Amino acid sequence: MAIAKLGAVVLDCPDPRALAGFYAEVLGGTLEADGDWVDLTTPDGRALAFQASPGFVAPEWPAPDRSQQFHLDLTVEDLDTAEAGVLALGAKPLDADDRSRSFRVYADPAGHPFCLCAC
Known part of the structure; x- marks a missing residue:
């Protein structure tokens, strides 16, 4: 229980x-x-x-001395479309180089890391 x-x-x-x-x-x-x-x-x-x-001090990703503490995984149908949407809203890419993975990491406008994850 x-x-x-x-x-x-x-x-x-x-x-x-x-x-x-x-x-x-x-x-x-x-x-x-x-x-x-x-x-x-x-x-x-x-x-x-x-x-x-x-x-508030924004976390940094990846940085062992300023831990991200937590992050949100947000599932999406299309990574490219979702990426365009969150960038237009003020998100910042944290690892835009690797397009081969099924997820991409961003920071929200306050600096919290979050991932867009392909369904």
Whole structure:
């Protein structure tokens, strides 16, 4: 028997509304804001939350002295189309050189690493 249920994954960031807007454009869904906290509920009912962190220092990938701490894997039908979409929204490629893999690594506008993964 489980002790708890996962409520949401929470991302610290300097601007919760902006970062939640980025992920709402990428994943779809609805946003609810309460001060320095924003909830994103995706169309399939999953939750991401974003909270203000005034001293936020973005992780670096790959960097053992500034660990990424976690990352999101986002599945997509077409890597090239998805890449164009996230770049247009402000994502930055972190390893654009290797096109032979079934995933590509990016940073969101606040610097959190995430992967687009082919289904």
